[in-house]
Amino acid sequence: MNKEKLNIPKSIYGFGGALISISGILLLCSFLVGTFLNYIVSAQTLINSISAFFLLIGGYYISKAKPEIKWGGRLISISGLQALYIYISPSFTPDLIIYFPPIFLFFGGLIIRSVDNKFGLSGILISFSGLASLILLILPKIFAINSYPFFLYLYLIPIVLLIFAGFVSTCSEFKLFVSKYIFSIDHKWIGIQYGITSMIFLLFGFSLMMIMRYQLAYNMGTGELKDLISPDMYNALGAMHGTIMVFLGVVPMIVGAFGNYLVPLQVGAPDMAFPKLNMASYWVYFIGGIVMLASFFVPDALPAHSGWTSYVPLATLSSGSGQTFWLVGMIFLITSSLLGSVNILVTIIQLRVKGLTWMRLPFFVWTQLITSFLLLLAFPPLEAAGIFQLLDRVAGTHFFDPYSGGSVLLYQHLFWFLAHPEVYVLILPALGIVAEIISNNTRKPLWGYKPMVYSTIWLGFMSFIVWAHHMFLTGMGTTMSSFFMITTMIISVPSVVILSSLFLSLWGGSIRFNTPMLFALSFLPMFGIGGLTGLPLGLATADIHLHDTYYVIGHFHYVVAPGTIFAIFAGIYFWFPKITGKTMNETLGKIHFYGSLVAMNGIFMPMFLQGLAGVSRRLSNGGYDYAHAKEVLYLNEIMSICAFALFAFQLFFIVNFFWTLLRNRYDTEVDTNPWKSNTIEWTDTTSPPLGHGNFEVIPKVYRGAYEYSIEGHSKDYCPQTEES
Numbered sequence: 001m002n003k004e005k006l007n008i009p010k011s012i013y014g015f016g017g018a019l020i021s022i023s024g025i026l027l028l029c030s031f032l033v034g035t036f037l038n039y040i041v042s043a044q045t046l047i048n049s050i051s052a053f054f055l056l057i058g059g060y061y062i063s064k065a066k067p068e069i070k071w072g073g074r075l076i077s078i079s080g081l082q083a084l085y086i087y088i089s090p091s092f093t094p095d096l097i098i099y100f101p102p103i104f105l106f107f108g109g110l111i112i113r114s115v116d117n118k119f120g121l122s123g124i125l126i127s128f129s130g131l132a133s134l135i136l137l138i139l140p141k142i143f144a145i146n147s148y149p150f151f152l153y154l155y156l157i158p159i160v161l162l163i164f165a166g167f168v169s170t171c172s173e174f175k176l177f178v179s180k181y182i183f184s185i186d187h188k189w190i191g192i193q194y195g196i197t198s199m200i201f202l203l204f205g206f207s208l209m210m211i212m213r214y215q216l217a218y219n220m221g222t223g224e225l226k227d228l229i230s231p232d233m234y235n236a237l238g239a240m241h242g243t244i245m246v247f248l249g250v251v252p253m254i255v256g257a258f259g260n261y262l263v264p265l266q267v268g269a270p271d272m273a274f275p276k277l278n279m280a281s282y283w284v285y286f287i288g289g290i291v292m293l294a295s296f297f298v299p300d301a302l303p304a305h306s307g308w309t310s311y312v313p314l315a316t317l318s319s320g321s322g323q324t325f326w327l328v329g330m331i332f333l334i335t336s337s338l339l340g341s342v343n344i345l346v347t348i349i350q351l352r353v354k355g356l357t358w359m360r361l362p363f364f365v366w367t368q369l370i371t372s373f374l375l376l377l378a379f380p381p382l383e384a385a386g387i388f389q390l391l392d393r394v395a396g397t398h399f400f401d402p403y404s405g406g407s408v409l410l411y412q413h414l415f416w417f418l419a420h421p422e423v424y425v426l427i428l429p430a431l432g433i434v435a436e437i438i439s440n441n442t443r444k445p446l447w448g449y450k451p452m453v454y455s456t457i458w459l460g461f462m463s464f465i466v467w468a469h470h471m472f473l474t475g476m477g478t479t480m481s482s483f484f485m486i487t488t489m490i491i492s493v494p495s496v497v498i499l500s501s502l503f504l505s506l507w508g509g510s511i512r513f514n515t516p517m518l519f520a521l522s523f524l525p526m527f528g529i530g531g532l533t534g535l536p537l538g539l540a541t542a543d544i545h546l547h548d549t550y551y552v553i554g555h556f557h558y559v560v561a562p563g564t565i566f567a568i569f570a571g572i573y574f575w576f577p578k579i580t581g582k583t584m585n586e587t588l589g590k591i592h593f594y595g596s597l598v599a600m601n602g603i604f605m606p607m608f609l610q611g612l613a614g615v616s617r618r619l620s621n622g623g624y625d626y627a628h629a630k631e632v633l634y635l636n637e638i639m640s641i642c643a644f645a646l647f648a649f650q651l652f653f654i655v656n657f658f659w660t661l662l663r664n665r666y667d668t669e670v671d672t673n674p675w676k677s678n679t680i681e682w683t684d685t686t687s688p689p690l691g692h693g694n695f696e697v698i699p700k701v702y703r704g705a706y707e708y709s710i711e712g713h714s715k716d717y718c719p720q721t722e723e724s
Contacts, residue, residue, distance in 0.1 A: 012061055012062075012064055012065040013061070013062055013065035013066070013069075013119055015061050016057075016058045016059065016060070016061030016062035016064075016065065016073065017058065017062070017122060017165070017166040017167070018058075018166055019054045019055075019057050019058030019061065019166070020054070020055060020058040020059075020062075020076070020126070020162060020165060020166035021162075021163050021165075021166025021167050022051075022054045022058075022166070023051045023052070023054035023055040023058060023080070023162065023166070024051075024129075024159055024160070024161075024162035024163035024165075024166060025163055026047050026048075026050055026051035026054065027047075027048070027051045027159045027162065028156075028159050028160075028163065029047055030044050030047040030048050030051065031155060031156065031159060045087055048083075048087045049084055049087040049088055051083075052080050052081075052083035052084035052087055053080065053084055054080075055076065055077075055079065055080030055083065056077050056080030056081050056084060057077075057080075058076065058077075058080070058166070059073045059074065059075070059076030059077030059078075059079070059080055059108065060073065060077050061073070062076060062112070063076075063077065065119075068115040069111065069112045069115055069119065071108075071111055072108045072109065072110075072111035072112035072115070072123065073108065073112075074108070075104045075105070075107050075108030075111065076104070076105060076108040076109070076126065078104045078108075079100075079101040079102070079104035079105040079108060079130070080101075082097065082100050082101045082104065083101040085097075086098060086101070098137060099134060099137060099138075101130075101133075102129075102130040102131070102133035102134040102137065102158075103130065103134060104130070105126060105127075105129060105130030105133070106126075106127050106130030106131050106134065107127075107130075108126060108127075108130075109122075109123045109124065109125070109126030109127030109128075109129070109130060109165070110123065110127045111123070112126065113127065122165045122166070123165075125161050125162070125164050125165035126161075126162070126165045128158075128161050129158040129159075129161035129162040129165060130158070132157045132158040132161060133158040136154055136155060136157075136158070183279055183283075184279060185271075185275035185276055185278065185279050185692075186271065186275070186691060186692055187260050187261065187263075187264050187271050187272045187275070187278060188260075188261050188265075188579075188688075188689060188694075190256075190260050190278050190279060190282050191256070191257050191258070191259075191260035191261030191262075192257070192261070192579070193282050194252050194253065194256030194257040194260060194282060194285070195253060195256075195257035195258075195261075197252065197282075197285075197286060197289070198248065198249050198250075198252040198253040198256065198257060199249075199253070201244050201248040201249045201252075201289060202244075202245065202249035202250070202253070203650075204244060204293075205240070205241050205244035205245040205248070205249055206245075206647065206650075208237045208240055208241040208244070209237075209241050209643065210643055210644065210647060211228065211229065211237055212234060212237050212238060212241065213639065213640040213643040213644075214228055214640060215227060215228045215229050215234055215620060215622075216620075216621075216622040216636045216639075216640060217622070217636045217637040217639075217640035217641075218637075218640075219620070219621045219622065219624070220621065221621040221622065221624025221625070222622075222624070222637075227620070227621070229620070230620075231620040231621075232302055232305055233302060233305075234618075234620035235305045235306075235307070235618060235620070236302045236303045236304065236305035236322065237303075238307070238308070238618060239303070239304045239305055239306060239307050239308050239310075239326075240292075240295075240296075240303050240304060240308075241308075242307070242308025243292065243304070243308045243326065243330075244292075244293075245560075246308070246422070246426070246560075247330070247333050248288075248289045248292065248333070250426055250560060250564055250565065250568070251337070251422075251425060251426065252285055253568055254426065254429040254430060254433075254564065254567075254568060255337075255340065255341075255344075255368070255371060255372075255375070255425065255429060256281075256282070256285065256340060258364075258368075258429060258433065258568075258571055258575075259340070259344050259368045259371075259372075259429065260272070260278065260340070260344075261575070261579070262364065262575065262681060263344055263347055263348060263365060263368050264347060264351070264694065265680060265681035265685060265689065265694060266361075266362050266364065266365050266679055266680055266681050267347065267348055267351060267352045267353065267356060267361070267365060267680070268351075268352065268353030268356060268680050268684070268695065268698065268699045268701070269347055269351035269352070269353070269694070270351075270692065270693045270694055270695070271692060271693075271694070272343045272344075272347050273343055273346035273347045273350060273351055274342075274343050274346065277339050277342070277343055278339075278340070278343050280339055281336045281337075281339035281340040281343065282336070284332050284333075284335050284336040284339065285332070285333060285336035285337075287332050288328075288329045288330070288331070288332025288333040288335075288336060289329065289333070290329075291325055291328050291329040291332060292304075292325060292326055292329030292330070292333075293329075294325055295321070295322040295325035295326060295329075298320065298321050298322060298325065301319075301320030301321055301322050302320055302322050303322040303325070303326070304318075304322045304323045304325065304326035305318060305322065305323075306318050306323055307618070309415055309419070310323070310326065310327070310330075310386075310389065310415075311411065311412065311415075312389060312392070312400040312408050312411045313400065313401070313402075313408060315389060315393075316389060316392045316393055316400060316401070323393065324390065324393055324394060327386050327389055327390040327393070328390065330382075330386050331383060331386050331387065331390070334379045334380075334382060334383040334386065335383070337375045337379050338375065338376060338379055338380070338383075340372075340375075341371075341372035341373075341375035341376045341379075342372075342376060344368055344369070344371075344372040345369065345372045345373065345376065348361075348365060348368070348369050348372075349369075353680075353698060353699050353700060353701055354700050354701070355700050355701035355702055356701040356720075357701075359449075359450065359453070359704070360701055360703065360704045360705065360720065361705070362432075362436060362679050362705040363431075363432050363435040363436065363446065363449065363452060363453070363456075363705070364429070364432035364433060364435065364436050365432075366432065366453050366456055367428040367429050367431055367432030367456060368429055368432065370424075370428055370456050370457060370459075370460040371424070371425050371428045371429055371460075373460060374421040374422075374424060374425050374428075374460055374463060375425060377421075377464070378417060378418040378421040378422065378425075378464070379418055381414045381417045381418055382414060382415060382417070382418035382419075384414065385410075385411055385414035385415055388400065388411075389411065392406075409471075409474055412470075412471055412474065413467070413468070413471070416467040416468065416470045416471060417464070417467050419467070419470070420463060420466055420467040420469075420470065421460075421463040421464060421467075423463075423559065424459060424460065424463045426559070426560055426564045427527070427559060427560075427563065427564060428456060428459070428460070429567075430523065430527075430563065430564040430567030430568070431456075431498055431502075431567075433520070433567045433568070433570060433571040433574075434502060434520045434523050434524070434567050434570065435452070435502060435505075436574070436677075436679070437516050437517055437519075437520040437570050437571075437574050438502055438505050438506065438517070438520055438521075439505060439705075439706045439708065440574075440675050440676075440677050440678075440708075441509075441511060441512040441513075441514065441516070441517040441520075441675075442505060442506055442509025442510065442511050442708075443509060443510045443512075443708045443709050443716050443717070444505065444508065444509045444510075444708050444709050445505075445704075445706040445707060445708055446501065446502075446505050446706045447501050447502075447504040447505040447507070448497070448500075448501035448504065449501075449704070449706060451497055451501060452497065452498050452501050455493075455494035455495075455497040455498050456494070456498065458494045459491060459494040459495060459498075462487060462490060462491040462494070463491065465484075465487050466484060466487045466488050466491050466538075467484075468480065468484045469484045469485065469487075469488045469537070469538050469543075472484075472540045472543045472544070472547070473543070473544065473547055478540075481540040482540075484538075485538060485539055485540060488535075488538030489535070489538060492531065492534075492535065492538075495531055496531075499524060499527065499528060499531070502524055503524060506521075510709075514573075514586065515573045515584070515586055515589030515590055515592075515593060516570045516571070516573040516574035517570075518590065518593045519566045519567070519569045519570035519573065519593055520566075520567070520570040522562065522566055522593070522597055523562070523563060523566045523567050523570065526558055526562035526563050526566060526600075527558070527559060527563040529558045530555060530556070530557075530558030530559035530560075530563050531559070533551070533554065533555040533558065533608065534555050534559070537551075537552065537555060545614070546611060546612075548616055548617055548618075549610070549611035549612075549614060549615060549616055549617060550607040550608075550610040550611040550615050550616075550617055551607065551608055551610075551611020551612060552611065552617065553604075553607050553611070553617055554604045554605070554606075554607030554608045554611060555608075557603075557604045557607070558604055561600055561603075561604065562596075562597070562600040562601070562604070566596075569592075569593075569596075569653070572584075572657075573589055574675070576660070577669070577674050577675075577687055578681060578682065578685075578687050578688070578689070579687075579688055580660070580661060580687075580688060581665055581669060581687045581688050582660050582661075582663070582665055582666070582669055583660070583669060583674060584656050584657070584660045585656050585659070585660060588652050588653075588655065588656040589652075589653075589656060591649070591652045592649055592650070592652040592653045592656065595645065595646075595648070595649030595652070596646060596649050596650070598642075598645075599642045599643070599645045599646035599649060600642075600646060602638065602639065602641075602642030602645070603639050603642045603643050603646065606632075606635040606638060606639050607639070609632055609635060610623075610629070610632045610635055613628060613629060613631065613632045614626075614628050614629070615629045615632060615633075622636045672685070672686055672687040673687075676715070676716070676717045677717065678705055678706065678707060678708065678717050678718060678719050678720055679705050679720060680699055680701070680720055680721060682719075683719035683720065683721055683722075684697075684699045684719075684721055699720075699721040700721060701720045701721055702720065702721065702722065702723055702724060703718060703720055703722075703724070704720070705720055
């Protein structure tokens, strides 16, 4: 048989790679034995020796695969031989010899990568494995860090790299798998990555909240023998809950997931304007999240516990490295948002298909456009503030130290210059999702489309001149307080215009009460409650009493939880058939909706009563030390029970999500446009959409996105790409 068909060099290389994978797996077993059964020293030595032997033989076979990589394989074999000698006779091994195996492994992989692209990925992984091993051997000699428990787990890095290096060699399609599903540049898959990752973070942040709610309902003040968590840990969980839910959960979901997946499809673009930048934005976000969560595992230290705002001087003086992890993670997250917002802006402005004029854009695309402008303009000040605060903590600078010429209030101004536009980053895309669903399920055009667009633009502009209403108690003076009170009242006007338009869109409609529509409808009054309760906080006199009470928490959560998160659920149920070709179960969806609606109001409505009674936030015992709080403390248990019920109802969503995802497609699920929608993503793509390119034929737009129930038309919807 023909040697070319057999691909003998690749087969020999693959066999050598398999042996290297086995070597890595054995090292992993040895690690587990040493970590959890550290008394079996002889077993660990035996496993290590066998692992080194497999590495030696694997390198030999790699050297025989092709003449060009002969020396790469030989160096790997030498590395295995040296490691075998070290394991068999440790007492006769000079100290310097232990550095040789990783050095030879590094250069062996480097040679393979440099001379043959076919085996380049495995060569890189082998090199990185050797380099990581070398670094982990050198670091304890320079720094006294080997006593830290987490340092031990870093040895998993070179082991995992070695396993994957061998796996790459044996699986010819692994590189394709990595490029398609891990480091993808397809906007749809990146949107899915954002969605899945942010849902995991949301679940984790929600779990932190349940721990806090248990502590508030059942602590020593209520007669328990001991508290579940300490006051410091309570503050840490509060800080991390806020950070995770906003920066790792809701924003990546509503901008990263929905924006990435839908914007190119709705404007008729083949992909994002900068696909590789898009991939980078996700991975920078992922790294930022991991760094932030790593603060939970730092030994003898709390996670960040200076609030989700990280106010100075508390944040710069807080002990432990948790706050430092928080700042580094935040810098990564901000960078990710900047990369993503630039991409969405350029995609909408430059890649719209022919005929898709500004006033034919779906309202969802308008909200993503304004949101991206907000991210691009508001996040740099916070990134600068984060870098300054990090330098104050680790480099001895004094940007925010008032005793050395710094300014504490400067940090607050930089933070809130981002954090108030951030509220509209959370809410604008939610309004866009709700608008799409309401128009589709009422079978009539959006009422006041153009006023909604102009209000969105005005709201985005005004969001930059209201930030200091969070700072009325800092002593800014009556003149500045009056200015920010006026701008706060003005910014409520465009929000009312948009909300009123959505309410009026319901009038005379043939409403379909499916699951996405139920979530979208409930969003309207929930967001309305959140907005109305915010008005007293925009008045300096009322804010004196309400500032830093549970009233503020209730107001903000009505905007974000039964507000934005309900819009997210509506969007998931609505676009799930587009992403998977399968519709989620309506019965499970409605149980999820009704339970969540009742539970969320049970959690957040009582907070207004506690806040009006003067109960402060961030009290780990729920206010049992304060006489003025006695009459409303019974609400703590009610709110906590509702929080546990809310978690229980999310299980219906999780089951529905995975059951629909894993089941076979029904014979009835053949329609690529099950909702009979007008927008391009439904009418001109398959479900799920094609890979890169999205469209078999580049669409052309002839009308707006909301022409439903047009008189004289044969159907009750008119696709944007259908000629008149």
